[in-house]
Amino acid sequence: QSALTQPASVSGSPGQSITISCTGTSSDVGGYNFVSWYQQHPGKAPKLLIYDVSYRPSGVSNRFSGSKSGNTASLTISGLQAEDEADYYCSSYTTSSTLVFGGGTKLTVL
Amino acid sequence: QVQLQESGPGLVKPSQTLSLTCTVSGGSISSGSYYWSWIRQPAGKGLEWIGRIYTSGSTNYNPSLKSRVTISVDTSKNQFSLKLSSVTAADTAVYYCARGGVAPDYWGQGTLVTVSS
Numbered sequence: 001q002s003a004l005t006q007p008a009s010v011s012g013s014p015g016q017s018i019t020i021s022c023t024g025t026s027s028d029v030g031g032y033n034f035v036s037w038y039q040q041h042p043g044k045a046p047k048l049l050i051y052d053v054s055y056r057p058s059g060v061s062n063r064f065s066g067s068k069s070g071n072t073a074s075l076t077i078s079g080l081q082a083e084d085e086a087d088y089y090c091s092s093y094t095t096s097s098t099l100v101f102g103g104g105t106k107l108t109v110l
Numbered sequence: 111q112v113q114l115q116e117s118g119p120g121l122v123k124p125s126q127t128l129s130l131t132c133t134v135s136g137g138s139i140s141s142g143s144y145y146w147s148w149i150r151q152p153a154g155k156g157l158e159w160i161g162r163i164y165t166s167g168s169t170n171y172n173p174s175l176k177s178r179v180t181i182s183v184d185t186s187k188n189q190f191s192l193k194l195s196s197v198t199a200a201d202t203a204v205y206y207c208a209r210g211g212v213a214p215d216y217w218g219q220g221t222l223v224t225v226s227s
Binding site (some may be wrong): 003038 | 158159174211213218219
């Protein structure tokens with residue numbers, strides 16, 4: 001299975017909004033509403049931010065939102081804060097009953 | 111609050127079998143309709159899904175690792191385990207266990223496994 005495609009890096013200034021894309025195929029992202037997003041700070045385990053395309057687990061800030069159109073899912077972070085600087089990964093369920101991750105995006109808060 | 115903790119050797123020789131255990135606390139591994147997953151991350155690289163197991167024993171594996179991977183569960187010990195055979199340096203990574211098969215929500219802290227002679 002091929003990794004989902006994410007931009008290697010994005011950046012934004014505090015208070016701004018940024019969007020990270022995650023492109024797959026009709027066999028994964030486009031075929032199911034089982035896209036998730038994770039935040040990972042250096043040396044830490046990933047943290048689930050979004051599941052089922054657009055749902056936030058309890059305790060996750062509403063500054064994080066998810067959406068999907070066709071084979072591409074997106075994570076939007078609004079009101080960017082310094083603490084948002086981290087790596088972000090998407091994942092999707094696949095037709096083979098497996099899970100595939102994106103390559104990851106490094107977010108820099110300027 | 112569910113907590114997961116990986117344990118196992120931090121150093122494995124090439125061609126040998128990597129064995130890790132994930133101990134679940136704060137809840138029964140058998141309660142709820144959860145899958146339990148293994149995910150790894152080579153240094154400086156992205157996440158790679160290894161596979162998952164349901165408490166019934168049903169498993170799914172990453173096709174690229176399927177021939178070498180076995181995931182099992184021991185409900186009496188509230189643990190699930192990973193075995194990866196015929197390891198090479200390319201299997202050196204931080205290995206995470208997690209709850210959930212489609213959207214893992216609780217993760218262990220991760221354990222570094224180095225493959226080296």
